[in-house]
Amino acid sequence: WCQPRSHPRFLAGPQIVLSVYGPDFFGHDVVRGYGAVHVPFVPGRHKRTIAMFVPESSSMLQQFTSWFTGRRPEFTDPKVVAQGEGREVTRVRSQGFVTVSFNVM
16 A cells, blocks of 8 residues: 655645744844744634744853844744754744634635
8 A cells, every 4th residue: 555645845835934023121123933834725714823932042152142242043044934844953942822813715
C-alpha cells in the first residue's frame, strides 16, 4: 500500500505571518512578538488565536548588551516564522496571544 507524498508546504495553504512591534522603556521600537496562522479555505467566519513568541539572546552578555543598546534579537526573514525550519535551535519566549477573524467567501 503506497500513498503519494506531497511536500507539506503545499498541503498547508497560505499563511499570514504577524510581526508586532511596540516601544520599549527607552522609546525604541522593538519586536513584541511573531506568529503565524494558516488562512482557512472553508467559506464563513473563522476566529483563530495565534500564540506569539519573541527570540531571546543566548547568553547573559548578549542579553545585557541588547538591553543596554535597545537592539533586541529579531528575525530578518519572515519565512523563519512561517516554515519553522531551523527554528528548533532558536531560543524563543512565549509572548501572549493575538486573535484574528477571517471572513472567507
